[in-house]
Amino acid sequence: TVLPRWRVFFALWPDDDTRARITVLADRLYQCLDGGGRRLRPQRYHLTLQFLGEHPEPCQPLLDAACRAATRMRVPPFELVLDRAGSFRNRAAVCWLGCSAMPTGLQALREALRLALARESLRVHKDRRFVPHLTLVRDASQPWPETALEEPLCWQVRGFSLMRSDMERQFAYGEVGKWTLG
Template sequence: MQQNSLFGDTPPPPTDIHRLFFALLPDESVRQRIAAAATELRARHDAGGRLIGLHRYHLTLQFLGDAHEFQADRAAAAQSAAAEVAATAFDLPLDRAGSFRNRSIPWWLGCERTPEGLQALFDRLGVALAKRGVRVEGGHSLTPHVTIVRDAVAPLHPPVAIEPIVWRVGDFALIHSQLGARNAYTVLGQWPVAE
């Protein structure tokens, strides 16, 4: 028997959310070091919550937004923009842990000072996307962080210093994240930066 809502309509089936964003993806060695730091911080500060899986570690560069279906044309325009970006490799020291003040209380690893190379990559990618007419939703400033815990029981505030994890950044990627039934990340393209 079919269930009806209060208004006599059958609710629509749940739909997946399709998210597009540019990100930095750590290599295996950096992922392992992030995981070790996350485990130690969570235990030391009694964070609770759930640790993020190693395969999901990333640092978002430009957030392009969410949609109810995959936007192939938008992804193609974003890929064309990325191919035009000229940047150089840089070291990204993850030397701080903290949390954001929102309902899910996510904990993160970040850096005390944004490296010049990271800021330049963010800026140049933003300009290239604007030239291609690709709207970004992440704003015009960068808060470099890698989320390590979701749904912590308490915030980690103020941020605390950690043993630096030095991440050599040599490329960036466009990610399609499908949230829902599949809950999967797909790398749509990766672009190297010059050494």
């Protein structure tokens, strides 16, 4: 048997300016909230849209079908407001930046993606309730308390990516495809 090696997922990757602003905000949160753990490097900041699960590489048919689905979609660009920080109750070691209200544009993109994937007979994972978040810390010794940010961060989302994460190489990320909204 071939063991799963790749995590496959659609995600939003911040543009350089947004990533720089997230980094400044993250540094402030690390100082205020502490809690220890491993801080993610800014190049790894992302928000997962749909998780397609763990698969043995190279899983080319899956990647091809996911690319076809993404190529067919038409969803307008939107704004994402990151206005809170916290941890999940059931995954307290993960500290993140998130949204207090579900952005309608994000909801629309997720739903369009789900439908397009279904037409390719691909199912998205539903083992986790969708809570939009951008992970900043893993393996924290203390969760971050629910925190409302005084200065919310606005992210103009203009595209999305299909990614794979190599579970045997420190979860190195590879971009399988990238699409522009609109």
